[in-house]
Amino acid sequence: MPSVPRLEISHIAKSFGGRSVVDDVSLSILPGQVTCLLGPSGCGKSTTLRMIAGIEGPDAGTIRVDGRVICDDGHATPPEKRPIGLMFQDFALFPHLSVARNVAFGMKGSKTAQRAAVVDLLAKVGMGRHIDRYPHELSGGEQQRVALARALAPRPRVMLMDEPFSGLDDRLRDEIRDQTLDVLKAEGTAVLLVTHEPGEAMRMADEIALMRDGRIVQRGAPYNIYNTPVDRQAAAFFSDINVIEGTVRGALTDTPFGQFLAPGVPDGTRVQICIRPQHLKIDFDRAGRGPLPTPAEGTAARGIVQRARFMGSESLVEFRMDHDGTILKAQIPSVFLPRPGTPLWIMIRRDRCFVFPVAA
Numbered sequence: 001m002p003s004v005p006r007l008e009i010s011h012i013a014k015s016f017g018g019r020s021v022v023d024d025v026s027l028s029i030l031p032g033q034v035t036c037l038l039g040p041s042g043c044g045k046s047t048t049l050r051m052i053a054g055i056e057g058p059d060a061g062t063i064r065v066d067g068r069v070i071c072d073d074g075h076a077t078p079p080e081k082r083p084i085g086l087m088f089q090d091f092a093l094f095p096h097l098s099v100a101r102n103v104a105f106g107m108k109g110s111k112t113a114q115r116a117a118v119v120d121l122l123a124k125v126g127m128g129r130h131i132d133r134y135p136h137e138l139s140g141g142e143q144q145r146v147a148l149a150r151a152l153a154p155r156p157r158v159m160l161m162d163e164p165f166s167g168l169d170d171r172l173r174d175e176i177r178d179q180t181l182d183v184l185k186a187e188g189t190a191v192l193l194v195t196h197e198p199g200e201a202m203r204m205a206d207e208i209a210l211m212r213d214g215r216i217v218q219r220g221a222p223y224n225i226y227n228t229p230v231d232r233q234a235a236a237f238f239s240d241i242n243v244i245e246g247t248v249r250g251a252l253t254d255t256p257f258g259q260f261l262a263p264g265v266p267d268g269t270r271v272q273i274c275i276r277p278q279h280l281k282i283d284f285d286r287a288g289r290g291p292l293p294t295p296a297e298g299t300a301a302r303g304i305v306q307r308a309r310f311m312g313s314e315s316l317v318e319f320r321m322d323h324d325g326t327i328l329k330a331q332i333p334s335v336f337l338p339r340p341g342t343p344l345w346i347m348i349r350r351d352r353c354f355v356f357p358v359a360a
């Protein structure tokens with residue numbers, strides 16, 4: 001593994017009008033690695049990207065590319081001198097220039113060398129046939145690929161992408177983003193991609209950096225971020241979440257679903273037990289009796305089906321729980337469409353729930 005990150009940002013911060021928008025953000029990305037900066041609208045993702053690109057100056061912190069400082073307290077390399085490519089949603093090709101001239105824009109060297117480089121880049125993004133067309137003759141996805149070729153032309157060490165695929169329809173988006181990543185990885189480019197869509201981040205990222213209120217609250221591989229969220233909000237960012245509350249006594253929390261471990265949590269603390277809809281287990285009613293408790297799933301609690309919807313590969317069922325009237329949501333593979341009013345019993349997989357103390 002290379003030891004020097006291709007991109008390294010350390011403790012960068014930015015305020016606008018006294019309001020902190022990016023607060024002590026640090027990240028490092030290795031060559032060929034894709035990191036997704038994921039978070040809700042307004043959490044500071046684009047501002048972070050703009051500081052790395054040099055469009056915005058940080059108030060504090062250091063930015064390095066291949067170990068070389070491009071921005072710190074005393075110095076800022078101008079944007080056009082940074083070995084960084086940009087791809088944004090509104091990728092705006094020059095409408096009056098052909099595909100070839102769009103990609104060659106800003107290239108140095110002889111016309112022959114430029115043409116050879118353009119042919120090579122367009123082949124990489126699967127647009128070789130369209131070299132002499134104009135942007136208005138291309139579909140959105142094709143324009144996006146030309147934009148990628150143009151962004152790759154100066155052979156950037158780092159590629160910054162701000163929701164670059166959000167203008168494309170679903171099918172096309174999957175195809176173009178996979179292809180884009182293949183090209184960037186083959187070039188060894190470090191990619192920092194901004195998105196507010198967890199699905200996109202899970203699909204693209206080697207590492208996800210979850211951002212909230214200007215700070216990175218969690219970093220890790222998609223699997224780890226999804227399965228070991230740091231708090232309820234982090235868990236809820238990726239899917240619906242069912243929440244059951246309880247109070248800890250002797251490192252255990254009693255609930256209608258049995259006891260849950262809460263190791264290290266002091267007695268009397270309120271906790272929230274969070275579980276994703278696909279990790280509820282459903283059982284049938286046997287004349288008002290549920291299944292026997294098991295160590296893995298605890299006690300079953302009864303709920304009444306409120307509604308059930310078929311979603312294609314799974315069914316979503318909502319229950320109103322007998323014990324407190326709360327609504328729980330279950331996601332069940334394939335087709336499971338019980339009628340509203342049906343009593344069913346619900347269990348919670350102990351190995352898939354998260355227990356978080358309620359903030360005071």
Ligand SMILES: Nc1ncnc2c1ncn2[C@@H]1O[C@H](COP(=O)(O)OP(=O)(O)OP(=O)(O)O)[C@@H](O)[C@H]1O
Pocket residue numbers: 016017021039040041042043044045046047048196
């Ligand atoms: N130049 C600016 N002047 C003042 N406030 C700004 C400026 N740029 C961004 N902000 C504010 O900083 C906050 C973070 O904005 P930013 O664009 O970084 O968020 P984001 O996470 O990328 O959101 P989105 O996903 O909606 O693009 C927002 O509240 C925004 O209004």
